[in-house]
Amino acid sequence: MRNVFVETDNVKRFLSALTALNQRGADEACLVVVDGLPGLGKTTTLKHWVARTGSVYLRAKKEWTPSWFMNELLDTLRVNPPHAFQKKYAKALEELAGRQASAALENMSFGLVIDEADHVSSKSAILETIRDISDMIELPTILVGMGKVNDNLARFPQVASRVSQKVRFEKASRDDVRALIQLRCEVAVADDLLDFVLKASSGFNREILEAIANIERFGLRNDPGPGGLGIADMAGQVILNDRASNRPIRVPGGL
Incomplete structure (x- = not known):
């Protein structure tokens, strides 16, 4: 089988959402929710986008804590995590902001993708940490789930209000x-x-x-x-x- 990435209708809707995100009115409204049943190509699409743009991909864990999340983020960024959470947070912001600025110089997209986001979309502490990172540097942050993310976020208006784009992956035509x-x-x-x-x-x-x-x-x-x-x-x-x-x-x- 040829190793070719195919732009299906779902992929086109996702890319259109990113274009719309870049044209948003409120700077802090830079969250994107990608939802849909398993097996519709969400992870494949996001991993392709991450590889093409140099963005950051994380897979959420059911037992994530803010500290565990931050450690995985820094590990993915290839940065040795400091001991204190505040220093981890500052280091992550510094690294992400630097990569975002470099991407902007090349007129490229850059963002943070959190797959399997159903695991964390009902956990206030994790969501607030993600929101803080996204807000501080206006970083496009994409939460990928299997149908529960939007409903769960409705319980957290301060986070849900930051979602400017929602993409639902549908069955193939x-x-x-x-x-x-x-x-x-x-x-x-x-x-x-x-x-x-x-x-x-x-x-x-x-x-x-x-x-x-x-x-x-x-x-x-x-x-x-x-x-x-x-x-x-x-x-x-x-x-x-x-x-x-x-x-x-x-x-x-x-x-």
């Missing part, structure tokens, strides 16, 4: 599936098989990529012909595993 197959699969695929991938995957990126891997594996061993690999070619073959039952889903038409 037919055009998304076509783009993923065309750009990532090394085997041509006919429209009927494309439509079956959309149906069998229920629009989840994770399952679509699993299907592409199975299609490619079969197609490289069998000549798909000029029209691409179709349902008749793969009849009876496993295309992916059902996420609810973990049972294999086969292409229809086999014995």
